[in-house]
Amino acid sequence: MLEVNGVTKRYRTGTFGVREMSLSASAGVLGLLGPNGAGKTTLMQMLATLSRPTSGTIRFRGRDVVAEPERVRERLGYLPQDFGVPDGLTAFELVDYVARLKGVKSRSRVLSLLETVGLGAVASRPVATFSGGMRQRVGIAQALVGDPELLIVDEPTAGLDPEERVRFRNLLSELSAGSLVVLSTHVVSDVESVATQIAVVKEGRLLSSGSPDALVRAATGLVWSAVLSPAEMERLRQRLVVSSSVLKADGFHLRIVAGEPPVPGAAPAEPDLEDAYLAAVRGLLPATAAA
Amino acid sequence: MSALGASLGRVGAVAATDLRVRFRRPSTLVLLALLALGAYAMVPDPRTGEGILKIGGRRALYTSAALAVATGGLLPLLLGLVGFYLGSGGVAADRRSGAGLLLAATPVRGTEYLTGKLLAGAGHLAAIALAFCASSMALQVVVGEAPLEPGVFLAHYAVLGVPLVFCVAAFSLLFETVPALSGRGGDVLYFFVWTVLLSLAAALGDPSSGRLAPFLLDYSGFGFLFSQMRQVTGATSFSIGWGGGGAAGPPYVFPGFVLDGPALLRRALSLAPVPVLLALSVLAFRRFDPSREASGTGARTISWRQRLEGLLRPLTSRLLALVPRGDDPGRRPSFARALAADVERTFRQAPLLVAVAMLALLGALLGRAEWVRGTLLPGLVAALVPALADVACRDHRSGTASLVLSSPRVPALFVPWKVASASLTGLVLTAPVFLRLSAGGIGSALPVLSATLFLAALATLLGVATSGPKLFVGVGLALWYVALNDRGRVAALDFAGWAGAAGPWNALGWLVAAGCAGAAAWALHGFRERVRVG
Structure with missing residues (x-):
């Protein structure tokens, strides 16, 4: 469905946004995970036809995204990380505007999308009066206009409360039947329950990709549990990659990501996706985990 | 739906939304209200012996044609200058707010988007001109010296204003899409473009010369106004507005412009810059590409x-x-x-x-x-x-x-x-x-x-x-x-x-x-x- 081959984005100043990235994805939810500044947004902007790669190709359903952007845009839904609304437009007017640009003229469809994201009752209110979470839901509604086959959502859960996050994840899961949802985030729990494939990126490079289960399996043997005294913790804090830390009566109970036992007495632990992500970011996982 | 129909639908959507946003701005409403009052402030009461239009030193009787020319003659300043600065910014607002990123991912093409913005800009300026026209008509009812002829008013405003609103909207678009023109430097540069074109059109506006340049450059309508006044009245001097010396002799009945085929063709030629400016805007438009926009979040270019x-x-x-800063942390703000x-x-x-x-x-x-x-x-x-x-x-x-x-x-x-x-x-x-x-x-x-x-x-x-x-x-x-x-x-x-x-x-x-x-x-x-x- 989506083929990214050797894509590089290099700016005029010589800095790289994305370097030689290759990945492929079929229908489902592709989660792009990476720290801030990893190149997720740059990659998504290229997938969304907003900017062109310096080299490499991107194909969606066999069509070249760079050569035929208009054809891809007909099937595209996009929610940017930072989006705004022209002053004074209501939620309905904004979504209707995008709908008309996509050739969707049905007002009832626009209303139904706003209902889907829980904004039906406030559809005639200016978006400028909305809270951050409500604005984000307007953005989600406009991205869903036209039943896109490729839905690109960049940090979509920022500003959503926990209940909205869960509802949004479920919505993405439903939408991914027969289409591809590309979801970028630096919050592992956002993709844990919905992603069918995860790509971990850092400094513009793809570090590791595979299904969530495969990534977790690949992290087997890389996660350790240990109990450290506060003094030991203070001494080793900079050296350890700690995925969780809980202070109890006997000291700090830690989960540590490392290629070998990080401290004497460390015991192997069952990895989870957060551990796998940390392992990938530290370069401890293979480039492609088994599917 | 045909491809053309779909394309027109997208142009219409951009134009309608942009117009909606413009008319919801308080500044537009304030301007429309000021224009309604402005006509009353600008046109002197004829009973005082003053007149807003003087031809060969004689005061023009307040007929619809005279008031339309006198008030419509202010459109180059009102729309050409104030309209540019007040009306431009549609593309910049989409860029600044981030809405451009949403639009760039839709099937709307750059040409469609910019055409919609051009139509919205022209519509916005046309509404301002119409508000001014309406308040001038209302003024004639109050202080006029002849029955109101709305058709005469509208015809004079249309012939002066239509090329103006489209050209100013097209200039706005160009100055927003060309990165080097889109900042404060561009704002200043447009002022000089306006003054130079205004002067050129007035200087070259002799219809008997047979040259095309005066018509093509006369988007303001100043050249057309001067040549029509000379042609219709035979006078070598006229003035619009307060001052210009006291009126002498009996009032002059101004018959209005000669709006025949050649005159209309001449004004139509003044629309010629519009497609050229639009084409240049399309060439310069970066479709909100974050890696190329000078003010975008991912900007990587240096001007x-x-x-x-x-x-x-x-x-x-x-x-x-x-x-000296007085950086004493103990001091109160x-x-x-x-x-x-x-x-x-x-x-x-x-x-x-x-x-x-x-x-x-x-x-x-x-x-x-x-x-x-x-x-x-x-x-x-x-x-x-x-x-x-x-x-x-x-x-x-x-x-x-x-x-x-x-x-x-x-x-x-x-x-x-x-x-x-x-x-x-x-x-x-x-x-x-x-x-x-x-x-x-x-x-x-x-x-x-x-x-x-x-x-x-x-x-x-x-x-x-x-x-x-x-x-x-x-x-x-x-x-x-x-x-x-x-x-x-x-x-x-x-x-x-x-x-x-x-x-x-x-x-x-x-x-x-x-x-x-x-x-x-x-x-x-x-x-x-x-x-x-x-």
């Missing part, structure tokens, strides 16, 4: 101006470091400290101002008094206009307004703070000239001071009213242009005193105007804040 400012930045920092911080921000944001200030200092020290007054001062005032334009609105535009308004003492004193900040910035530039001219008598130097304070207050008022710098750039440069061309014939217009015509009373008048502008800004800001806070 010549940024390079120049980069060179001046170290010098600016060194000079600003010489100013004060108005003076907030003022100093805002002035410093102005110079840090535009290091070019430091170069201008140093040139002004050198010029004032080394130049002869006549040169300082007649050459350096007009140049400085022209530089002051773009420099002060965004002082009052930059917090809103950069999204830091809520931070600023949560600072101690700032919310209640926002407008005085901004007026003082703009005044102080202006005085850094004009103080050397003021001191140099003071050597020849304080009275002749006072206008420098009053002009600086007036421009600072006006910049604050228009910045607060429109939340943008463009209108002040347009109005400020128009005032500068009128004063420069008047060459001191009307002492009150010599607002900065560079023609040597203004005296202390004129300076006092401009100071009073500055006070009024500041008070209006304070009232407007206070009203908005009460609405915002609820």
Whole structure:
């Protein structure tokens, strides 16, 4: 469905946004995970036809995204990380505007999308009066206009409360039947329950990709549990990659990501996706985990 | 649906949404209200013997044709200048708000998007022209000397205004999409483009010449207006507006323009620049590509101006470091400290101002008094206009307004703070000239001071009213242009005193105007804040 081959984005100043990235994805939810500044947004902007790669190709359903952007845009839904609304437009007017640009003229469809994201009752209110979470839901509604086959959502859960996050994840899961949802985030729990494939990126490079289960399996043997005294913790804090830390009566109970036992007495632990992500970011996982 | 139908649908969607946004702006509603009142202020009562249109020294009777030409003749100034600065910004608003990213991912093509924006801009200006036309018609009902003929009114407005609204909208688009023209430099440049084209069209507007250039350049309609007046009245002189000397002889019945085929063709030719400007805009449009937009979040390009400012930045920092800051952590926040911080921000944001200030200092020290007054001062005032334009609105535009308004003492004193900040910035530039001219008598130097304070207050008022710098750039440069061309014939217009015509009373008048502008800004800001806070 989506083929990214050797894509590089290099700016005029010589800095790289994305370097030689290759990945492929079929229908489902592709989660792009990476720290801030990893190149997720740059990659998504290229997938969304907003900017062109310096080299490499991107194909969606066999069509070249760079050569035929208009054809891809007909099937595209996009929610940017930072989006705004022209002053004074209501939620309905904004979504209707995008709908008309996509050739969707049905007002009832626009209303139904706003209902889907829980904004039906406030559809005639200016978006400028909305809270951050409500604005984000307007953005989600406009991205869903036209039943896109490729839905690109960049940090979509920022500003959503926990209940909205869960509802949004479920919505993405439903939408991914027969289409591809590309979801970028630096919050592992956002993709844990919905992603069918995860790509971990850092400094513009793809570090590791595979299904969530495969990534977790690949992290087997890389996660350790240990109990450290506060003094030991203070001494080793900079050296350890700690995925969780809980202070109890006997000291700090830690989960540590490392290629070998990080401290004497460390015991192997069952990895989870957060551990796998940390392992990938530290370069401890293979480039492609088994599917 | 056919491809053409779909394409037109997208153009219509862009145009309709943009128009909706424009008409919801308070500035548009304020302008429409001002225009309704403006016609009454501009047209003198015929019973006083004055007339808004004088032909060969005779007052034109207030017929629909005469009032349409007299008020429609102001459209080049109203739409060509004020309309450009007030009406442009549709593409920039999408870029600034981030809505452009949403639109760029839809099937709308660049040509469709820009055509929609062009139509919206033209529609917005047309509505302004129609509001002015309607208020002029209403005026005729009140003070007219012949029955109202709406068709005559509309025909004259249409023939003057249609090329104007489309060309101004197309210029706006070009100045928004070409990166080098999209900033404050572009705002200033458009003013000179407008004055040059206006003068060219008027100078070349002889219909008997058979040349095409006058028609193609005459988007303002000035050339057409002059040639029609000559053709219809046979008079060699006419004037529109107040003044122009007392009327002599019996009133003249102006028959109106000759709107025959050649005349209409001539105006239609003035629309020719529109597709050219649109095509250039399409070529320059970057479709909100974050990696290519100069102001985008992912911008990676550096303009010549940024390079120049980069060179001046170290010098600016060194000079600003010489100013005592009083960085005592124990001291309480004060108005003076907030003022100093805002002035410093102005110079840090535009290091070019430091170069201008140093040139002004050198010029004032080394130049002869006549040169300082007649050459350096007009140049400085022209530089002051773009420099002060965004002082009052930059917090809103950069999204830091809520931070600023949560600072101690700032919310209640926002407008005085901004007026003082703009005044102080202006005085850094004009103080050397003021001191140099003071050597020849304080009275002749006072206008420098009053002009600086007036421009600072006006910049604050228009910045607060429109939340943008463009209108002040347009109005400020128009005032500068009128004063420069008047060459001191009307002492009150010599607002900065560079023609040597203004005296202390004129300076006092401009100071009073500055006070009024500041008070209006304070009232407007206070009203908005009460609405915002609820």
